[in-house]
Amino acid sequence: xxxxxxxxxxxCLSPGDSATxxxxxxxxxxxxxxxxxxxxxxxxxxxxxxxxSHRATDIxxxxxxxxxxTDFTLTINRLEPEDFAVYYCQQYGNAPLYSFGQGTKLExx
Amino acid sequence: QVQLxxxxxxxxxxxxxxxxxxxxxxxxxxxxxxxxxxxxPGHGPEWMxxxxxxxxxxxxxxxxHDRIVLTxxxxxxTAYMELRNLTSDDTAIYYCSRPEEYGAxxxxxxxxxxxxxxx
Numbered sequence: 001x002x003x004x005x006x007x008x009x010x011x012c013l014s015p016g017d018s019a020t021x022x023x024x025x026x027x028x029x030x031x032x033x034x035x036x037x038x039x040x041x042x043x044x045x046x047x048x049x050x051x052x053s054h055r056a057t058d059i060x061x062x063x064x065x066x067x068x069x070t071d072f073t074l075t076i077n078r079l080e081p082e083d084f085a086v087y088y089c090q091q092y093g094n095a096p097l098y099s100f101g102q103g104t105k106l107e108x109x
Numbered sequence: 110q111v112q113l114x115x116x117x118x119x120x121x122x123x124x125x126x127x128x129x130x131x132x133x134x135x136x137x138x139x140x141x142x143x144x145x146x147x148x149x150p151g152h153g154p155e156w157m158x159x160x161x162x163x164x165x166x167x168x169x170x171x172x173x174h175d176r177i178v179l180t181x182x183x184x185x186x187t188a189y190m191e192l193r194n195l196t197s198d199d200t201a202i203y204y205c206s207r208p209e210e211y212g213a214x215x216x217x218x219x220x221x222x223x224x225x226x227x228x
Contacts, residue, residue: 035213044204044206044218044219044220045154045215045218047214047215050209050213056216057216088154090154092212092213093213096156096170096171096172097159097170098144098146099156100153100154100155101153103153
Protein backbone atom coordinates (compact mmCIF):
# COMPACT_ATOMS: atom_id res chain seq x y z
CA UNK A 1 0.00 0.00 0.00
CA UNK A 2 1.42 3.35 -1.04
CA UNK A 3 2.26 5.94 1.60
CA UNK A 4 2.74 9.63 0.88
CA UNK A 5 5.03 11.41 3.33
CA UNK A 6 4.98 15.20 3.37
CA UNK A 7 7.69 17.40 4.79
CA UNK A 8 8.07 19.53 6.70
CA UNK A 9 5.12 19.01 8.98
CA UNK A 10 4.99 22.73 9.70
CA UNK A 11 6.62 25.57 7.81
CA CYS A 12 6.83 29.02 9.39
CA LEU A 13 7.34 31.82 6.89
CA SER A 14 6.44 35.46 6.35
CA PRO A 15 4.31 37.03 3.63
CA GLY A 16 6.49 37.66 0.61
CA ASP A 17 8.66 34.58 1.28
CA SER A 18 8.74 31.51 -0.93
CA ALA A 19 7.65 28.07 0.31
CA THR A 20 8.83 24.66 -0.83
CA UNK A 21 6.71 21.69 0.24
CA UNK A 22 7.76 18.10 -0.36
CA UNK A 23 5.75 14.93 -0.99
CA UNK A 24 7.59 11.61 -1.10
CA UNK A 25 5.85 8.40 -2.18
CA UNK A 26 6.75 4.89 -1.02
CA UNK A 27 6.20 3.67 -4.61
CA UNK A 28 6.50 5.37 -7.95
CA UNK A 29 3.53 7.57 -8.92
CA UNK A 30 2.69 8.43 -12.50
CA UNK A 31 3.09 12.16 -13.01
CA UNK A 32 -0.46 12.37 -14.37
CA UNK A 33 -1.75 11.08 -11.06
CA UNK A 34 -0.26 13.44 -8.48
CA UNK A 35 -2.27 16.40 -7.19
CA UNK A 36 -1.99 19.06 -4.50
CA UNK A 37 -4.77 20.62 -2.42
CA UNK A 38 -5.01 23.59 -0.08
CA UNK A 39 -7.27 23.43 2.96
CA UNK A 40 -8.22 26.40 5.08
CA UNK A 41 -9.88 25.94 8.50
CA UNK A 42 -13.49 24.85 8.26
CA UNK A 43 -13.35 24.34 4.51
CA UNK A 44 -12.98 21.32 2.22
CA UNK A 45 -9.76 20.75 0.35
CA UNK A 46 -9.35 22.90 -2.75
CA UNK A 47 -7.59 21.56 -5.82
CA UNK A 48 -4.44 23.56 -6.60
CA UNK A 49 -2.30 21.43 -8.89
CA UNK A 50 -3.10 18.31 -10.92
CA UNK A 51 -0.92 16.03 -13.03
CA UNK A 52 2.11 17.18 -11.00
CA SER A 53 2.45 20.63 -12.57
CA HIS A 54 -0.85 21.89 -14.00
CA ARG A 55 -2.62 24.65 -12.10
CA ALA A 56 -6.35 24.17 -11.53
CA THR A 57 -8.86 26.80 -12.59
CA ASP A 58 -8.36 30.21 -10.98
CA ILE A 59 -5.17 29.19 -9.15
CA UNK A 60 -2.59 32.01 -9.24
CA UNK A 61 0.69 31.57 -11.08
CA UNK A 62 2.66 31.85 -7.83
CA UNK A 63 1.70 28.20 -7.22
CA UNK A 64 3.74 25.63 -9.13
CA UNK A 65 4.34 21.91 -8.95
CA UNK A 66 7.14 19.66 -10.11
CA UNK A 67 8.61 16.23 -9.64
CA UNK A 68 8.50 12.66 -10.87
CA UNK A 69 8.67 9.09 -9.67
CA THR A 70 8.60 9.23 -5.89
CA ASP A 71 9.51 12.88 -5.23
CA PHE A 72 7.18 15.79 -5.84
CA THR A 73 7.30 19.45 -4.83
CA LEU A 74 4.81 22.28 -4.44
CA THR A 75 6.37 25.73 -4.60
CA ILE A 76 4.57 28.91 -3.57
CA ASN A 77 6.29 32.16 -4.51
CA ARG A 78 5.67 35.52 -2.83
CA LEU A 79 3.40 34.22 -0.11
CA GLU A 80 0.14 36.08 0.39
CA PRO A 81 -1.72 36.11 3.74
CA GLU A 82 -4.42 33.82 2.30
CA ASP A 83 -1.82 31.15 1.43
CA PHE A 84 -1.28 30.24 5.08
CA ALA A 85 -3.17 26.96 5.29
CA VAL A 86 -2.60 23.20 5.22
CA TYR A 87 -1.45 21.55 1.98
CA TYR A 88 -1.95 17.92 0.99
CA CYS A 89 -0.59 15.85 -1.83
CA GLN A 90 -2.73 13.06 -3.29
CA GLN A 91 -2.02 10.14 -5.60
CA TYR A 92 -4.26 8.01 -7.75
CA GLY A 93 -3.79 4.51 -8.99
CA ASN A 94 -1.70 2.70 -6.41
CA ALA A 95 -3.54 0.78 -3.70
CA PRO A 96 -5.56 2.15 -2.09
CA LEU A 97 -7.01 3.72 -5.21
CA TYR A 98 -6.45 7.20 -3.77
CA SER A 99 -4.30 8.31 -0.89
CA PHE A 100 -3.32 11.60 0.68
CA GLY A 101 -0.28 12.77 2.55
CA GLN A 102 -0.57 13.82 6.18
CA GLY A 103 -0.23 17.48 5.26
CA THR A 104 2.13 20.43 5.64
CA LYS A 105 0.87 23.35 7.71
CA LEU A 106 2.08 26.70 6.43
CA GLU A 107 2.12 29.17 9.33
CA UNK A 108 2.82 32.87 9.52
CA UNK A 109 6.10 33.60 11.27
CA GLN B 110 -21.82 26.16 -11.32
CA VAL B 111 -21.05 22.74 -9.87
CA GLN B 112 -22.34 22.28 -6.33
CA LEU B 113 -22.32 19.32 -3.98
CA UNK B 114 -24.55 19.80 -0.95
CA UNK B 115 -24.53 17.54 2.07
CA UNK B 116 -27.20 16.67 4.58
CA UNK B 117 -26.87 17.99 8.14
CA UNK B 118 -24.61 16.93 11.04
CA UNK B 119 -25.09 13.51 12.58
CA UNK B 120 -24.61 12.20 16.11
CA UNK B 121 -24.68 8.42 16.50
CA UNK B 122 -24.02 5.84 19.16
CA UNK B 123 -21.41 3.10 18.75
CA UNK B 124 -22.74 0.19 16.73
CA UNK B 125 -25.24 2.30 14.86
CA UNK B 126 -25.29 3.13 11.15
CA UNK B 127 -25.31 6.51 9.44
CA UNK B 128 -26.49 7.46 5.96
CA UNK B 129 -25.13 10.64 4.44
CA UNK B 130 -26.46 12.37 1.34
CA UNK B 131 -24.78 14.46 -1.30
CA UNK B 132 -26.97 16.35 -3.77
CA UNK B 133 -25.24 17.41 -6.96
CA UNK B 134 -26.15 20.24 -9.30
CA UNK B 135 -24.64 22.24 -12.12
CA UNK B 136 -23.43 19.33 -14.23
CA UNK B 137 -24.61 16.11 -15.85
CA UNK B 138 -24.69 13.84 -12.80
CA UNK B 139 -24.42 10.58 -14.71
CA UNK B 140 -21.28 11.65 -16.58
CA UNK B 141 -19.15 11.50 -13.44
CA UNK B 142 -18.59 9.44 -10.34
CA UNK B 143 -18.88 10.53 -6.73
CA UNK B 144 -16.24 9.74 -4.16
CA UNK B 145 -16.46 9.86 -0.41
CA UNK B 146 -13.53 11.13 1.65
CA UNK B 147 -13.38 11.59 5.39
CA UNK B 148 -11.10 13.60 7.63
CA UNK B 149 -10.68 12.88 11.30
CA PRO B 150 -9.73 15.80 13.57
CA GLY B 151 -6.08 16.75 13.00
CA HIS B 152 -5.58 14.21 10.22
CA GLY B 153 -5.28 14.24 6.46
CA PRO B 154 -8.12 13.22 4.17
CA GLU B 155 -8.84 9.51 3.76
CA TRP B 156 -10.50 8.05 0.66
CA MET B 157 -13.38 5.72 1.42
CA UNK B 158 -14.98 4.78 -1.88
CA UNK B 159 -16.22 5.66 -5.34
CA UNK B 160 -19.59 5.15 -7.00
CA UNK B 161 -20.21 5.54 -10.72
CA UNK B 162 -23.35 7.61 -11.05
CA UNK B 163 -24.70 6.13 -14.29
CA UNK B 164 -24.59 2.46 -13.34
CA UNK B 165 -23.98 2.33 -9.59
CA UNK B 166 -20.71 0.42 -9.82
CA UNK B 167 -18.59 0.91 -6.73
CA UNK B 168 -15.01 0.57 -5.62
CA UNK B 169 -14.14 0.93 -1.96
CA UNK B 170 -11.09 1.06 0.22
CA UNK B 171 -10.33 -2.29 1.81
CA UNK B 172 -10.52 -0.54 5.16
CA UNK B 173 -14.26 0.04 4.76
CA HIS B 174 -15.36 -2.58 2.24
CA ASP B 175 -17.35 -4.69 4.69
CA ARG B 176 -19.38 -1.87 6.25
CA ILE B 177 -19.86 0.80 3.57
CA VAL B 178 -22.65 0.99 1.01
CA LEU B 179 -22.52 3.56 -1.79
CA THR B 180 -25.52 4.29 -4.00
CA UNK B 181 -26.83 6.98 -6.29
CA UNK B 182 -30.25 8.16 -7.45
CA UNK B 183 -29.98 9.69 -10.91
CA UNK B 184 -33.56 10.95 -10.75
CA UNK B 185 -32.61 13.34 -7.94
CA UNK B 186 -28.87 13.73 -8.66
CA THR B 187 -28.11 12.44 -5.18
CA ALA B 188 -25.41 10.14 -3.85
CA TYR B 189 -25.69 8.24 -0.60
CA MET B 190 -23.15 6.69 1.72
CA GLU B 191 -24.16 4.30 4.48
CA LEU B 192 -21.52 3.41 7.05
CA ARG B 193 -22.40 0.60 9.43
CA ASN B 194 -21.22 -0.54 12.84
CA LEU B 195 -19.86 2.85 13.84
CA THR B 196 -17.13 3.30 16.43
CA SER B 197 -15.59 6.40 17.95
CA ASP B 198 -12.85 6.14 15.32
CA ASP B 199 -15.47 7.06 12.72
CA THR B 200 -15.86 10.53 14.22
CA ALA B 201 -14.83 12.79 11.37
CA ILE B 202 -15.96 15.23 8.72
CA TYR B 203 -17.24 13.38 5.68
CA TYR B 204 -17.01 14.89 2.21
CA CYS B 205 -18.41 13.88 -1.12
CA SER B 206 -16.35 15.00 -4.08
CA ARG B 207 -16.51 14.78 -7.82
CA PRO B 208 -13.56 13.18 -9.55
CA GLU B 209 -12.50 14.83 -12.78
CA GLU B 210 -13.22 13.12 -16.08
CA TYR B 211 -10.45 10.53 -15.81
CA GLY B 212 -10.80 10.07 -12.09
CA ALA B 213 -7.30 11.09 -11.04
CA UNK B 214 -8.18 13.98 -8.74
CA UNK B 215 -11.14 15.78 -7.20
CA UNK B 216 -12.09 19.14 -8.63
CA UNK B 217 -15.28 19.81 -6.67
CA UNK B 218 -16.09 19.08 -3.05
CA UNK B 219 -19.11 19.28 -0.81
CA UNK B 220 -18.90 21.48 2.26
CA UNK B 221 -18.52 18.43 4.48
CA UNK B 222 -20.75 16.94 7.14
CA UNK B 223 -19.57 16.23 10.70
CA UNK B 224 -20.37 12.82 12.12
CA UNK B 225 -19.86 12.29 15.83
CA UNK B 226 -19.93 8.80 17.32
CA UNK B 227 -20.31 8.85 21.06
CA UNK B 228 -22.05 6.84 23.73
